[in-house]
Amino acid sequence: MKAINRKLLRDLALMWSQAVTIALVVASGVAGFIASFGAYDSLAWSRDRYYSDARFADVFASLKRAPLALERQLQNIPGAALIKSSVAHHFPITIAGVSDPIIGRLIGLEPNTPQALNLVELRRGRMPQPHHAGIIEVLVSEAFAIARKLQPGDRISGLINGKREAMLIVGLALSPEYVFAGLVGSPDQRGFGVFWMDRAALAAAYNMDGAFNQVAVRLAPGASEGAVIDELDRILSPFGGNSAHGRDRQLSHVILSSEIDQQRVLGTVLPSIFLGVAAFLLNVVLSRQIATQREQIAALKALGYQNRAIGSHYLTLVLLIVLLGVALGMALGVWLGQGNMSLYAESFRFPTLAFRLNPMLVLAAIGVSVLAAALATLHAIRDTVKLAPAEAMRPPAPGKYKPMLLERWGLQHWFSPAARMVVRTMERRPLRTGLTIFGIAAAMAIVITGAFWRDSIGLFMDTQFRQVMRGDISLWLIEARPARVLHELAHLPQVTAVEGSRSVSVKLVNANHQWHGAIIGKAVQPELTRIVGRDGIAVSPPQTGLLITDRLASRMDIKPGDWVQVEIKEGHRDVVQMQVSALVTEMLGMNAYMERRALNRILREGDVINQASVAVTQGHETELLDRIKELPLVAGSISRSVMRRNIEDITARNILVFSLVLTAFATIIAIGVVYNSARIALAERAWELASLRVLGFSRAEVSGFLLGELAIEIAMATPFGMLLGYLLASGILQLMKSDEFDFPTVIAPATYAYAALSVMVAGLVSALIVRRRIDTLDLVSVLKTRE
Secondary structure (H helix, E strand, O other): OOHHHHHHHHHHHHOHHHHHHHHHHHHHHHHHHHHHHHHHHHHHHHHHHHHHHOOOOOEEEEEEEEEOOHHHHHHOOOOEEEEEEEOEEEEEEEOOOOOOOEEEEEEEEOOOOOOOOOOOEEEEEOOOOOOEOOEEEEEEEHHHHHHOOOOOOOEEEEEEOOEEEEEEEEEEEEOHHHOOOOHHHOOOOOOEEEEEEEHHHHHHHOOOOOEEEEEEEEEOOOOOHHHHHHHHHHHHHHHOOOOOEEHHHOHHHHHHHHHHHHHHHHHHHHHHHHHHHHHHHHHHHHHHHHHOOHHHHHHHHHOOOOHHHHHHHHHHHHHHHHHHHHHHHHHHHHHHHHHHHHHHHHHOOOOOOOOOOOHHHHHHHHHHHHHHHHHHHHHHHHHHHOOOHHHHHOOOOOOOOOOOHHHHOOOHHHOOHHHHHHHHHHHHOHHHHHHHHHHHHHHHHHHHHHHHHHHHHHHHHHHHHHHHEOOOEEEEEEEEEEOOHHHHHHOOOOEEEEEEEEEEEEEEEEOOEEEEEEEEEEOOOOOOEOEEOOOOOEEOOOOOOEEEEHHHHHHHOOOOOOEEEEEEOOOOOOEEEEEEEEEEOOOEOOOEEEEHHHHHHHOOOOOEEEEEEEEEOOOOHHHHHHHHOOOOOEEEEEEHHHHHHHHHHHHHHHHHHHHHHHHHHHHHHHHHHHHHHHHHHHHHHHHHHHHHHHOOOOHHHHHHHHHHHHHHHHHHHHHHHHHHHHHHHHHHHHHHOOOOEOOOOOOOHHHHHHHHHHHHHHHHHHHHHHHHHHHOOOHHHHHOOOO
16 A cells, blocks of 8 residues: 555544544535435426326316317317316315314216326225215325325215215325315315215216316417417306416415425525535645645655645545545435425325435535535645645744734733633634634524424414414305305304405406406405404405505516406406505415405495305304304305314424424534534644643643633624524525415524524534543643644
8 A cells, every 4th residue: 555545544543533523514415405306306206207197187277067068169279189077066074073174175087987187096995986875985085084094985974065965985096186185275184185976976966967167188299378278268258267277376286396396495505505514624624634744745745746646645535524424415315305205295195205316416416515525625735735845844934923903902901811812813813713603603594494484384373373364264155145144154153253255266467467366355344354464464455456465466567556457257257457556465375355345346246255254152163163064055164273283283293303304414513613623723722732731720721722712603603693594594485485475584582592502512512522632632742743
């Protein structure tokens, strides 16, 4: 073995603890990159493959009722390759022993006919047979069945078109339309289920024999989605068509794509911080290593080693550390990615969903890590190989010393000699001190990034379920009814207040911008379902004009005072011009509001509603829910308390896992930064510390000179880390902002305290390790060191 290779192994053995801490920091970055981007790639790949295999449609449309003969005209739409019509309705479900309100989506299925689009895949059991023997056979979505512990052979009941029907579950199924199956985007899998039954029986139950109310279209290659949607709207408009749309408004696809985008953001931002800190540590450690080996470098040059060989020697040292971190990070990233997939499998149902490690992802992780390390150490290596042998034999030139800042300000008498020594050392190495402070602050910022979700989602939940939804039960009607139905609801047992609203599907148009959604007409002063901005202030709907969310205004490029075209998709289907009266900043969705009676007038209808919110005497909610399930005019209902509980059960666990992982990574960064800084300082000042011991200073006093510097750096990093954590959290939320959600950046004092405590504990552990090395200094050996 060559001498230079023996030196490489000896150097690694001497600095093994520093090498391990740096490798762990690299491993954290690689693990985060692999876990996040692996989840992104796995979800995207599973989605695309499932969509292709199950022939997921490209365009969707809902309508009231159209004859089956219309299918022939739909099939002639230019650009439409396949057309599938179906019958579907929402209905309330009752499960024995369960009082929670449950909404089902009942879809017609022809078991003996080949499926053209949106293939329903049987997971367990068998296909349903036509209605017979007084019971309806159904398939149930797998996610709902698992959440409610339902099996083939179990029985439930549902209110189908006002009639209570017994239903037998004969199988569990999946559909590409319901990869994510939640009510209005909620992750609550227990409150919403998808059911498939014989189409003919379903059509008969809803008086839709020979008719359909749902259309799905598969586009031909190269076809224009917009042109197909326009033609579909034109044909279906006389039959109550309600704005055909592409996948960009299909709820399951939107939620799934949003989650995929979030993983891409996390896979980019957080690993960049880890690798940046690792690059800083490598630069500092290697610079110190080279500085202490000037004589060895001179000897190597004198023995005939060229600059390239010496540079390669130190670069190999760096690469070995980095590759160790990459290997550890790969293993950890795959393990975290598999855990991530198990969490996603509860919300997103695919035939197969497994963590997929793309070879290109592995190459990218290795390439980025090696490149960051090489760039970080290139300067130190270049300066080393430039040294002439004779110059390298001499000790480095003394630094230029001058009075420190405290002395120039005349404040030196306020500090003890030991404190002045600590401050002087930090001031003479401002770059290293600054980078150490930044590394510690970055660790604190990452802890905050993992923990702040609890605060932001807590505010979101409080706003939605305490300030917006103040009624105990929300329900919607099968169709718009005269507002006197509120009096009927008010006379139900234990009802203390009712409030109605009117929702109508519309299309807003402003120049080249358009939005499909709904205008919600609310009471003049809504009390049970309020409009609340992110500032917590309730806003009343305007009696003239529209109140819209700021994200909708940005998308439509409009501001208060502007006029917008409103195409109404129900009733008379009028096209009117309306003025935007004001904006409101909401956290959930893009919405448009106005006063209910004003909306009734625009729709040219009487005083009607199609939604209601009900307040109930405390403790009697279950009793009222059971009564509402039997009302034929009610299409479905949701309980505020049940929905909140179910959502919190899911989010609390996911946030806890995410927070613990990031806290562990941040602790590694903090230990890596503090420990390496302390070890380098010990190596540089060993002669001084040994001299102080000989002069009579105790071990504690000598340790104070070195560890005091670390304490000051942690103290200075704490406020900076809090600011950096807030900025990082805000940046991540801004990158994740979507049409569906806009979470506020809220960080509670307890979160800041938790982050500071985590970093302080990591610093304390590092300090104790270094203190042990100080206590075991070989004074004779150190004092023989040539300066």
